[in-house]
Amino acid sequence: MANKNSRQWLITLLGWLVAIILFFPILWMFVTSFKTEVAAVATPPQLFFQPTLENYVAIQERASYFNYAWNSVLISLGATVLALLLAVPAAYAMAFFPTSRTKGTLIWMLSTKMLPPVGVLVPIYILARETGLLDTRIGLVIIYTLINLPIVVWMIYSFFKEVPKDILEADRMDGATTYQELVHVLLPLSLPGIASTALLSIILSWNEAFWSLNLTTYDSAPLTAFIASFSSPQGLFWAKLSAASTMAIAPILIFGWLSQRQLVRGLTFGAVK
Amino acid sequence: MTSSVATTQHSPPPSKKRSRKQIPTLALVAPSVIVLLLWMIVPLVMAIWFSLQRYNLLIPENREFVGLGNFVFILTDPALWTSIGITLILVASVLLITIGLGTLLAVLYNQDFFGRGIARVLAISPFFVMPTVSALIWKNMLMHPVNGLFAQITRGLGLGAIDWFADLPLLSIIIIVSWEWLPFALLILLTAIQSLDTDQLEAARMDGARPLALFRFVVLPHLSRAIAVVAMIETIFFLTIFAEIFVTTGGGPGLATTNLAYYIYLKALLEFDVGGASAGGLIAVVLANLVAIFLVRSVARNLDT
Numbered sequence: 001m002a003n004k005n006s007r008q009w010l011i012t013l014l015g016w017l018v019a020i021i022l023f024f025p026i027l028w029m030f031v032t033s034f035k036t037e038v039a040a041v042a043t044p045p046q047l048f049f050q051p052t053l054e055n056y057v058a059i060q061e062r063a064s065y066f067n068y069a070w071n072s073v074l075i076s077l078g079a080t081v082l083a084l085l086l087a088v089p090a091a092y093a094m095a096f097f098p099t100s101r102t103k104g105t106l107i108w109m110l111s112t113k114m115l116p117p118v119g120v121l122v123p124i125y126i127l128a129r130e131t132g133l134l135d136t137r138i139g140l141v142i143i144y145t146l147i148n149l150p151i152v153v154w155m156i157y158s159f160f161k162e163v164p165k166d167i168l169e170a171d172r173m174d175g176a177t178t179y180q181e182l183v184h185v186l187l188p189l190s191l192p193g194i195a196s197t198a199l200l201s202i203i204l205s206w207n208e209a210f211w212s213l214n215l216t217t218y219d220s221a222p223l224t225a226f227i228a229s230f231s232s233p234q235g236l237f238w239a240k241l242s243a244a245s246t247m248a249i250a251p252i253l254i255f256g257w258l259s260q261r262q263l264v265r266g267l268t269f270g271a272v273k
Numbered sequence: 274m275t276s277s278v279a280t281t282q283h284s285p286p287p288s289k290k291r292s293r294k295q296i297p298t299l300a301l302v303a304p305s306v307i308v309l310l311l312w313m314i315v316p317l318v319m320a321i322w323f324s325l326q327r328y329n330l331l332i333p334e335n336r337e338f339v340g341l342g343n344f345v346f347i348l349t350d351p352a353l354w355t356s357i358g359i360t361l362i363l364v365a366s367v368l369l370i371t372i373g374l375g376t377l378l379a380v381l382y383n384q385d386f387f388g389r390g391i392a393r394v395l396a397i398s399p400f401f402v403m404p405t406v407s408a409l410i411w412k413n414m415l416m417h418p419v420n421g422l423f424a425q426i427t428r429g430l431g432l433g434a435i436d437w438f439a440d441l442p443l444l445s446i447i448i449i450v451s452w453e454w455l456p457f458a459l460l461i462l463l464t465a466i467q468s469l470d471t472d473q474l475e476a477a478r479m480d481g482a483r484p485l486a487l488f489r490f491v492v493l494p495h496l497s498r499a500i501a502v503v504a505m506i507e508t509i510f511f512l513t514i515f516a517e518i519f520v521t522t523g524g525g526p527g528l529a530t531t532n533l534a535y536y537i538y539l540k541a542l543l544e545f546d547v548g549g550a551s552a553g554g555l556i557a558v559v560l561a562n563l564v565a566i567f568l569v570r571s572v573a574r575n576l577d578t
Contacts, residue, residue, distance in 0.1 A: 012386040018378060019392035022456065025410045026398055028422065032414060041420045086308065089301035097298045105306065112313050114565040116513045118537040119554035120316035122323060122547050127316070146312040153305060178297055207403035209516035210534075214542065228405045228520055238413055238420075245406045256401035257394050260460065 026253075033242035040239040055243035065244065068226035072248075075137055075222055076205040079144035080198050086145070087152040088194070092182055094153075095160035096168065106157065109150040117210050128215055137220040140212060144205045152201055159193025160186065199259045206252050223248040317558070323551035330545035343552035353553065355528050356536035357560065363447065363532055364511040364564075370451045371507065372500055375458025380492065382459070383466045393463070397456040404453065408520035411449045412438065442522050442529040449517050454510075458503050465499035466492065505568045512561050533557050 020027075032040050034051040059065050094102045124143070125134070133139030163186060171185050187194070209224040216225055227248055230241045256263070327339045347353055382393050399407065415422050416437035424434035437445040469492065477491050515534045518524060524531035524539065531539070537557060541550030 008386065011381065011384045012388075015381055015384070015386050015389060015392050018381065019395040022452070023395040023398055025407070025415060025452070026402060028414055029406075029410050045422060045425060086305045090305040093298040093301035099298075105302065109305070109309055111565070112309050113509055114561050115313060115317075116534065116554075116557045116561045118513060118515070118534040119558040119561070120320060121537065122541050122550045122554060123316035123319035125541070126319070126547070146308060149305060149309060203401060207401075209404050209519075210513065213405075213516065213519060214538070224403050224405045224516070227403070227409060228516070230409055241409060241413065245409065249402050249406055252403070253398060253401045256398070260394070260397060263460070 026249075029242045029245055032239055033246045035239050035242075037237055037239045040242070055239045056247070058240055059244050059247065065226065065247075068221055068223050069247070071137060071220055072206055072222035072224075075140045075144060075220075076202045078137070078141040079148060079205045080201040082141060082145040083148050083152045083201055084156075084194070084198060086149060087156050087197075088182075088187075091153050091156035091160050092186065095157050095163075096165070106154065109153055113147075113150050121214060124211075125214065135216045135219050135221075139215060140220060140222070143211050143215070144208060147208070147211075148201045148204055151204075152197055155197040155200070156190070156194060159190045159197070162193075163189050196259055196263060199255055200263055203252055203255060320551045320554050320558075323547050324555055326548050328547040328551075330547060339548070343548045347549055347552045347556065352528055352531070352536060353533075353556070356531045356533045359443065359528075359530065360512065360532040360534075360560070362443065363450070363514060364508060366447050367450045367454060367511055368504060368507055370447070371454045371458040372462075372503060374451075374455055375462050375503070376493075376496065376500070378455070378459045379462035379466050379496075380488065382463050397460050399453050400456040400460070402453065404516035405520050407453055408449060408517045411445075411452070412521045416445060438522050439526060442526060446514075446517055446521065446530050449521070450511070450514060453517075454507055457507070461503050462496060462499055465496050469495050501568075505565075508564060508568055512557075512564065533560065 033055055034053070035046070035049055036052055036054065039046050039049050094106065128134040128139050133142070167189070168181060168185060171181055176185070206222075207224065209228070212222050212224045213228060216222070227241075227245060230237075230244070324343050325338060325340060326336060327342065328336050378396070382389065382396070386392075402410075413421070416424075418424050418434050418436035418439070421434075421437075423437070428434050435441065474487065474491060477487055482490070513534045514532060515538065518530050518532065518535050519538075522530040524535045533553070534557070537550050537553040540546050540553055544550075
């Protein structure tokens with residue numbers, strides 16, 4: 001019994017140790033955001049200090065912060081809505097009326113994710129410039145939609161596959177049209193799945209950095225670009241950087257915590273249950 | 274046990290009743306297929322077209338057809354091969370670290386212990402942090418040679434400070450990317466482990482299997498599919514790591530952290546060499562496909578479609 005008890009202790013200790021080590025950089029950033037700039041770089045690091053909100057105030061005063069944050073919100077939501085509008089009908093058709101080409105189409109869609117962004121950076125950059133979409137929110141919305149579309153289709157497809165076919169059959173017998181069937185029966189049934197898909201799409205769009213860094217300068221730049229601007233030497237204010245970073249990741253972090261269960265199913269297209 | 278057989282859903286054969294729906298079905302799939310097709314083909318064709326020209330945005334009037342000149346130039350540039358090597362090292366080592374550690378941690382978090390739910394939420398958090406932020410935290414607050422926490426700790430121990438990005442640049446990037454992606458591997462593998470049939474484990478334990486043997490012969494085979502999925506998704510992302518390098522080392526010192534993505538970025542947006550960058554981009558497409566084809570094939574076979 002004593003042996004089992006000590007084993008239990010060891011597991012608890014290890015589990016928490018690993019959690020704290022992995023979480024530590026985020027925690028450290030969070031703590032630093034409440035320090036003064038002087039305290040933030042103090043040697044040795046201060047564990048006890050008078051917390052201050054001055055960094056958050058300073059970030060608020062830099063009105064541009066909200067410009068970036070607003071861009072992040074609009075672009076993530078826009079790309080997610082657009083991807084869902086394209087993906088739901090496609091996933092519906094493929095899940096309930098599969099043909100011999102369905103599996104091939106799905107795999108082909110996923111394979112477009114294999115196209116490395118750098119491989120097409122120059123053409124996309126030039127296309128965006130020629131069409132006036134460079135440094136616009138619409139430009140990023142279009143690109144994020146296309147980047148996420150394959151994963152969104154796959155996820156919704158795998159959620160639709162789990163809806164019992166009988167329910168739809170019964171409904172169709174009653175004379176429901178395709179539209180009625182989709183909106184009144186299928187969508188309510190698979191709402192949790194669609195919600196977690198939307199969540200993942202928002203997370204991926206919110207955190208995407210390659211295209212946002214390369215296609216935006218100021219007007220449409222989201223938080224990923226804002227934060228990256230702190231990497232220049234004159235931007236080196238750790239406490240303010242920490243405050244800005246905390247504000248940049250907090251919404252997504254909380255989203256992630258709340259949706260971790262559903263995310264797994266989505267992320268692996270239901271291959272891991 | 275028999276009940277599961279009785280309730281198994283047999284999907285009705287798709288044909289027959291479909292005639293009424295055939296046109297809507299095609300129309301429903303078409304928008305997604307068309308936009309993805311355009312997204313794939315238009316830039317690729319453009320890249321091929323540009324790659325055959327001398328085309329520098331700084332001297333646009335000097336534009337002319339040079340055939341395979343850009344490819345010859347790029348393929349004989351030692352920096353390209355260095356960057357391909359760095360790309361492969363980066364992908365392989367982070368895959369190894371995240372999947373290896375992820376498996377061990379999944380076993381750990383599969384045990385019941387006090388506060389496990391909270392500990393797990395904390396452990397998977399790095400996955401949700403945007404790459405630019407995590408790169409900045411590591412660069413400035415942890416790995417900074419003067420004020421970074423690591424330096425302060427090692428100096429406190431009398432070991433002196435390590436200038437991470439100057440002395441161990443590639444390792445630094447590997448650590449940062451591993452930190453970001455270990456939670457992802459942990460999350461997926463933990464879910465997979467939880468679906469393991471406990472009866473089977475119990476039976477093996479009754480037969481006298483030691484924990485190590487249980488892990489090797491029961492748990493690991495059960496995880497193989499999840500590991501394949503993790504490897505595939507991670508590879509897609511690792512081949513194109515950009516933000517972490519952009520924010521921390523800028524590809525340096527020298528070329529020490531210039532992966533293929535960053536090499537093309539340097540060509541395109543710093544040297545404005547559209548022709549050369551396009552040729553490099555096409556090489557990246559080929560490389561990604563070589564790596565990916567094999568991965569997708571093996572995973573797609575396992576997917577339930």
